[in-house]
Amino acid sequence: MRATTRSAPGHLAIDLDVTPEAVPIMRSIVCDHLKLWGVASTSDRAALTVSELLTNVLRHTRPVARTGTRSARLTVTRLPGVVNVCVRDFDPALPELSYPAADDECGRGLHLVMAFADDFGCSSIKGGKDVWANFLIGGDGTSGPEVAR
Template identity: 65%
Template sequence: MADLLELPAPPATGVRATTHSKPGHLEIDLDVTSEAVPIVRTIVRAHLKLWDLHGLTDPVTLTVSELLTNVVKHVPSDARTGARSARLTVTRLPEALNVCVRDFNQAFPVPTCTAADAEDGRGLQLVRAFADDFGWAPANGGKDVWANFTIPSDKPSEGPRSREAS
């Protein structure tokens, strides 16, 4: 099991999170910090491996990184605790994988048209490019930002059938 959770060295400041997992569903409540993002990415990668979704690892972990980084950059910290709380859910559906980040800020994301070589502001463009579907909606005093990824079929594609001559 150790190879599934090759966690980076623990950050000096600590990361606060609670993880709930059952087959096909991962839920992480966390205080989102830049130190937490790579740890959460590792946990998501491990679950995709357990669910035999290796082909989705790169686009899904990139999406998780971008959505959590947007929380760090754009969600104000709680005045009392100083935290930026969010919930990440990753859910395996029959033909798709859903990734959702719920934060507690009602301001919707604002997609921008940024140059391909820009160092900042391309996160939602990347999510839109990698996901098969993407969007956001209001949710309990905040919002859900979500992306869906089609699960590749494990059935080999059948070519045209030929008729045998009698």
């Protein structure tokens, strides 16, 4: 697995080759950073979102012709009142919400992200897209119903 990591207080950026083995490693790294930043209350939801977004890169983007890998940039940023998670990939096709049958094994990723996150969206960029999710936090690092929405 190839990954380049840059970290500063409140900001984490990782450029990586997305592989099935990389997904749980990225989930752990995100949880550890959120705990370090004092917002552990968001770690489970953010980590699950990272898993879903990186899995979408694996399933729905084309490999880079030169390397045969699927590349992405994962960023996690703590801002006042919110943690932002963003996965940038280099395939311009925007994600599409699917409606799987009850016995389908795939197709629920974006539904899960929308359920975990307080806000969610995607943006086209030159040569790709950003898919992001926000998780509200209180002044004491908590999240949940007590945070005004």
